[in-house]
Amino acid sequence: MPEGIFCNKKPIETEDALTALLGDTSGSQYYKEMKSLDVDSKLLWTTIQNTCKSRIRTWLEICAHCGMCADSCFLYLVNDRDPEQVPAYKIQSTLGEIIKRKGNVDNKFMHMAMETAWAKCTCCNRCGMYCPHGIDMGIMFGYLRGLLYQQGFVPWELKIGAGMHRVYRAQMDVSEEEFVETFQWMVEEYEEEYPGLAVPVDVENADIMYTVNAREVKHYPEDLAEAAILFHAAGENWTVPSRGWEQTSLAMFAGDWAACKMQVENVYAAMERLKPKRMIGTECGHAHRATVVEGPYWAGRKDGKPPAESIHYIEWLAEALREGKLKIDPEKRIKVPVTLQDSCNYVRNHGLRETGREILSYIVEPGYYREMSPNREHNYCCGGGGGFNGIGLFRPQRNKALITKRDQILATGAKLVIAPCHNCWDAIRDLEEEFEIGIKWSFLKPLVISMLEIPGHMKPEE
Amino acid sequence: MYEFITGFMFWLALGVCLTGVIVRTILYFRGLQWNLDRVAYKAYPVEGFKGAIRSIYKWILPFGTHGWRKQPFMTVIFFSFHLGAVVVPLFLLAHNLFLEEKLGFSFFSINGGVADFLTWLVVASTVLIILRRIALPEVRIMTNWYDYLIILISVAPFVTGLMARYQVGDYSFWLLVHIISGEILLFAIPFTKLSHVFLFFASRAQLGMDYGIKRGGLKGTKMAW
Numbered sequence: 001m002p003e004g005i006f007c008n009k010k011p012i013e014t015e016d017a018l019t020a021l022l023g024d025t026s027g028s029q030y031y032k033e034m035k036s037l038d039v040d041s042k043l044l045w046t047t048i049q050n051t052c053k054s055r056i057r058t059w060l061e062i063c064a065h066c067g068m069c070a071d072s073c074f075l076y077l078v079n080d081r082d083p084e085q086v087p088a089y090k091i092q093s094t095l096g097e098i099i100k101r102k103g104n105v106d107n108k109f110m111h112m113a114m115e116t117a118w119a120k121c122t123c124c125n126r127c128g129m130y131c132p133h134g135i136d137m138g139i140m141f142g143y144l145r146g147l148l149y150q151q152g153f154v155p156w157e158l159k160i161g162a163g164m165h166r167v168y169r170a171q172m173d174v175s176e177e178e179f180v181e182t183f184q185w186m187v188e189e190y191e192e193e194y195p196g197l198a199v200p201v202d203v204e205n206a207d208i209m210y211t212v213n214a215r216e217v218k219h220y221p222e223d224l225a226e227a228a229i230l231f232h233a234a235g236e237n238w239t240v241p242s243r244g245w246e247q248t249s250l251a252m253f254a255g256d257w258a259a260c261k262m263q264v265e266n267v268y269a270a271m272e273r274l275k276p277k278r279m280i281g282t283e284c285g286h287a288h289r290a291t292v293v294e295g296p297y298w299a300g301r302k303d304g305k306p307p308a309e310s311i312h313y314i315e316w317l318a319e320a321l322r323e324g325k326l327k328i329d330p331e332k333r334i335k336v337p338v339t340l341q342d343s344c345n346y347v348r349n350h351g352l353r354e355t356g357r358e359i360l361s362y363i364v365e366p367g368y369y370r371e372m373s374p375n376r377e378h379n380y381c382c383g384g385g386g387g388f389n390g391i392g393l394f395r396p397q398r399n400k401a402l403i404t405k406r407d408q409i410l411a412t413g414a415k416l417v418i419a420p421c422h423n424c425w426d427a428i429r430d431l432e433e434e435f436e437i438g439i440k441w442s443f444l445k446p447l448v449i450s451m452l453e454i455p456g457h458m459k460p461e462e
Numbered sequence: 463m464y465e466f467i468t469g470f471m472f473w474l475a476l477g478v479c480l481t482g483v484i485v486r487t488i489l490y491f492r493g494l495q496w497n498l499d500r501v502a503y504k505a506y507p508v509e510g511f512k513g514a515i516r517s518i519y520k521w522i523l524p525f526g527t528h529g530w531r532k533q534p535f536m537t538v539i540f541f542s543f544h545l546g547a548v549v550v551p552l553f554l555l556a557h558n559l560f561l562e563e564k565l566g567f568s569f570f571s572i573n574g575g576v577a578d579f580l581t582w583l584v585v586a587s588t589v590l591i592i593l594r595r596i597a598l599p600e601v602r603i604m605t606n607w608y609d610y611l612i613i614l615i616s617v618a619p620f621v622t623g624l625m626a627r628y629q630v631g632d633y634s635f636w637l638l639v640h641i642i643s644g645e646i647l648l649f650a651i652p653f654t655k656l657s658h659v660f661l662f663f664a665s666r667a668q669l670g671m672d673y674g675i676k677r678g679g680l681k682g683t684k685m686a687w
Contacts, residue, residue: 053493053494053495053498054489054490054491054492054493054494055493055494055498055499055668056664057493057662057666058490058661058665061655061657061661062655062657062658062662062665064605064609064655064658065601065605065609066536067598067600067601068529068533069598070537070600071530072532073533073534076600081600082603083599083600083603084603086600086603086604088604089600089603089604090606118599128669129528129529129685129687130528130529130532131529132521132529132530133658133662133665133666134517134521134665134669136669147590150559197650198491274683282600296502297496297500297502298500300497302504303502303503303505304497304500304501304502304675304676340472349676349677349678350678350681350685351676351679351681351682351683351685352678352681353683376686377685377686378528378686398598410653411577461474
């Protein structure tokens with residue numbers, strides 16, 4: 001059977017199609033259909049000829065099969081040094097083989113490639129730092145995901161995720177009205193405690209345009225209020241766009257490049273409409289990678305930058321603390337052993353390796369901070385990156401992958417893990433649920449609020 | 463026979479090698495596309511150049527990177543092999559005399575004892591590289607006949623060179639085989655995995671530009687290779 005009802009080569013374009021696919025619980029029919037999904041070898045080969053140029057072709061050609069990348073991969077280490085988890089092997093046996101066979105691969109092969117691309121690589125890009133030839137297998141896996149997506153071999157949740165972006169321009173079914181209403185409602189909840197607290201919507205020429213992760217709107221609305229409180233406390237002139245507020249991109253995890261472009265252009269349109277001085281995104285790693293690091297290229301921007309200067313939340317927070325816009329009550333600083341999770345997406349992939357540490361220097365009592373080993377751009381993935389957290393089919397593999405981070409955290413002796421990234425935060429929550437090592441985990445916003453010296457303009461009237 | 467091998471074949475091998483290297487290097491850089499690679503190469507030439515140089519420099523330094531320091535055994539055999547493999551062919555006195563005669567110019571020559579040592583170093587590290595390939599499961603799984611063919615092509619000129627050097631058996635036989643194996647190596651460079659002798663620099667430069675421009679370079683963060 002060629003195309004299935006749910007599992008096929010067509011992206012999700014409508015709300016109805018999305019609802020129908022969501023109705024297929026856990027993708028049981030979807031994966032059943034995938035077993036007989038045809039491979040369009042001609043399309044596969046044409047796509048490769050058009051998009052696989054000298055960088056990737058050279059990488060595949062000159063790989064010396066030296067195995068020096070093996071130890072760099074946490075999935076290789078955590079899976080008892082299984083040779084099939086060596087990054088070079090994983091990419092040569094999938095993308096390398098597809099190219100060698102000029103796209104003539106079968107359904108069984110594509111299943112293997114799908115598992116390799118989404119359950120044996122989180123696109124953390126660490127291996128690229130350890131290859132003498134500078135071969136970045138994470139980039140190649142991203143490319144492979146695109147090929148697999150085009151052929152319909154993509155995990156159920158990510159097909160839905162990419163569809164969400166196509167239909168709602170958000171990773172979840174959150175409409176523009178719902179976003180604004182939720183934000184306003186949350187702010188109202190805190191208004192009494194923090195007089196003057198408001199959410200300025202669609203204000204032009206503000207200093208800051210704030211963008212979020214749809215999960216905050218749907219599941220963690222306090223996060224929105226916390227962002228408002230901190231901007232307010234810092235006396236910032238900020239705004240949120242009613243349209244183009246979603247910074248994340250599950251389409252990037254899925255390899256749906258067309259949806260990536262649609263999503264990011266929506267945010268850029270908001271920047272062009274509201275003309276803020278800067279865009280600041282929430283505490284999310286992949287959202288920053290999608291909108292700030294990769295997004296300009298999807299949108300065809302030759303300078304590789306978004307229309308307005310765009311920074312990560314930790315960059316703004318570090319600046320606000322440094323410049324005294326936000327003041328910390330020294331008595332309330334963190335006094336338990338604490339460690340920091342470096343997010344691959346903005347540390348290894350955007351160089352923000354000291355920013356988080358600067359923030360911690362203001363909010364942690366001296367002597368309580370513990371570094372993970374390795375750290376900064378050499379840190380390991382949380383175990384759930386690249387979409388791994390969200391894929392039910394690969395849950396057992398994901399749970400095993402968490403062991404690396406568990407052991408890294410245990411070695412620090414920390415009782416609190418600060419994770420300024422949604423994906424890392426989720427993975428660390430899950431590892432605590434799975435292994436019960438007795439840690440707490442947190443974003444930065446609630447911690448900073450808990451130790452803030454409330455400025456006069458924010459004190460409730462007596 | 464000797465005339466043919468050192469005459470026509472020498473010119474052909476050298477010509478094919480140099481042309482191949484030049485053409486492939488040009489094709490490599492022409493094949494880099496800012497939108498597909500998602501690196502704004504042309505928008506930030508200075509930052510890109512600095513990143514490229516840094517990425518090459520750190521990796522040609524023994525123990526210069528985290529990757530090298532993590533694997534000391536590999537680092538030692540890797541650099542031993544490449545040191546000899548680059549220095550001896552270019553700076554051996556006999557080669558320079560040959561070059562002088564053919565091209566009318568030559569490089570400086572290293573001392574004969576040093577040349578002997580480096581050649582043995584190449585042979586010894588090749589043995590260790592092969593043993594490593596066989597012993598380590600993470601290397602063995604990827605190793606195929608082609609990897610061994612490349613090793614054979616690379617090391618043959620050194621082994622035959624030693625045979626001629628110590629005059630094991632018939633000197634002129636070994637000299638002829640040595641020259642032929644060297645010419646095979648030249649022919650192979652542009653068309654096989656041996657293309658890494660120049661594409662290494664291209665590929666490292668590309669990733670260096672990526673980090674120098676996109677992944678933190680513009681923010682002033684230098685990658686800790």
